[in-house]
Amino acid sequence: MTPQFYVAAMSDRPDGGIYRYEMREKAMPPVQVGFTPMPNVNYLAFSPDRKYLYSTCTVDGHAGVASFAVGADGSLTFLSSMTSGGKAACYVITDPSGKFLYCANYLTGDFAEFRLESGRIVEQTKLVRHEGHGPNAARQEGPHTHFTNMTPDGKYLIVIDLGVDAVFTYRIDPEKGLDAANPKVLKVAPGDGPRHLVFDRSGKIAYLANELGNSVTALSYSDGEFEIIGKVSTLPRFWKGDTKVAAIRLSADERFLFASNRGFDSIAVFELDGKGGMKPSDMVLSGGSSPRDINFLPGGEWFGAANEFSNVVVFFDYDGRGKLTPNGFQLQLPRPLHIFW
Template identity: 35%
Template sequence: MYLYVGSYEQASKPGIRRYRYDAESGALTYEAGFSGLENPSFLTANRAGTALYAVSETSEGEVAAFGIGPDGELRPLGRRSTGGAHPCHLTLSEDETRLFVSNYSGGSVAVFPVLADGSLGERSSLTSHEGNGPRADRQEAPHPHSVNLTPDGRHLLVPDLGIDRVAAYALEGGRFERIASIALASGDGPRHMAFHPTLPVAYVVNELSCTVAAFGTADGDPAAYAALGTVSTLPAGYALDNTCADIHVSPDGRFVYASNRGHDSLAVFKVQDEGRLEPAGFAPTNGKTPRHFAIAPDGRFVLVAAQDSDAIRVFAADAATGRLEEAHRYDSIRRPVCLTFVG
């Protein structure tokens, strides 16, 4: 299995790095770097592991496609303009015929057809969000921060940090139509989402309020999502600067993790009945600014990209308690901000 690491980097330097991942030990072995793309800050791959897609988070805004060879080597398949500034997240449709991209500064969501060879066709749609929020420094305009496919593949949910809402788009039959808007609390700044593997529950991590909001999704209609409660990602009394970044559910569905930048930790929550969350502690990331993290497919290890420490930390996860214990540390990895397993 490979781990591809995206970063904030100049095009002349290797912004995407490939590591061999040992599932038994959690160890990483560096194999190669790929240059030529500025700020490949978010990556995603198809299920077959034959294609990788990367944003180029710049003011011009591009998305790049790569073929993945048997040895993990990347073969460029072309680029497309995303139609908006600073694309920051992307995901494939359930049938992998479309790629969705969120333009953070552009305030829009772009859609591209995926061609038979894995390359991208001309952009088929560009939908702009409207509005703002109470935080003039961060919510002066819409800022869609991620694109999240629902488990049934019928909807795309887009948390918009700038307007405190999650926009819901219908995808069935080739559609891309906004059908609902899920409100968060004023000033929350919703950023990323995760879905429980067995319960009808979605979790939203709020960057600005440093909270996780849970929603019941039983009937599958985003317009009917029911709020299940909100929990803080920080210890009681913590008053220093912090913003949240990423969120994931353990493969067995027992724990939810959310990353804190400032407190530099992963908040750990135990999943209760109906998907509600109970705080279960904090795992120091032993590195600054954990912008992104990934849970290994078997759930045994959690890998953290510590952006401002130029480091990746690997933690062994206790299946019974959710506690994390550092197993490996890798330094001198310039500004890692995305970790993607392939294979």
């Protein structure tokens, strides 16, 4: 199949939903080949076998999740939706068995578990809320769950909570789902406001984007537990304005790490040593306002920045050595939030 990717565009108007694109020719711009309407979609995830796609959305005016069957050509057919049990659903992921779906609800500081059958969302089985707060009174007055993902060993669900400066790991049973009791917890620096993380292929090193701290923390991982290796800033040394970190990505060869800044609208690039060491390498303007997501496109030679508040995805050529160069191609979309494939 021709390489494809999706962009989630968050709007409650008819143009809000999931846009699908093909990379038909190596050096040519992507071509839109599909659109699936869905109100206020902002994050996407495949089932482990990639037969189904899940999204955040709104359902009857409430935060929710939705599922779609993925056709042989990459097209999406709506299957089901359900409210998420909280407010501001912002991240979804399935467990390795594909039997459970997890969703983080940012505003209510909780996350939900759903049982799946043949891709359909059948029932909500758990709703877990964190407690506590952080030192940033404006942003950390209570818990704010922002991320759910599985550890590389498939044993634990990771839940990152910006409001309480913590990374939680909950054990997963492939038949029973989440064990909500006694999670393992990594506390980061007070006020860092952790947001998202990525693992390298070894499964032993992870990189954590700190939204409020405007930094990236390198972590080691083993059997549900993280330890801090080091931390670097995502900003130029003299920047003083309001800004916050959003997305974090690794290059295919894992030699470089990319993190987006919103406010100082840019992409920070770091050279990696494979052991958790990070060295600032470059800084590139995102080409718009508030790059909520950044990602490579299939093939690794194109890179996109989804600029949320200027309604544009700006594209770059990637040279394989950490250098991004704007190539002039853009997509005008309503509030683009996620580039996914």
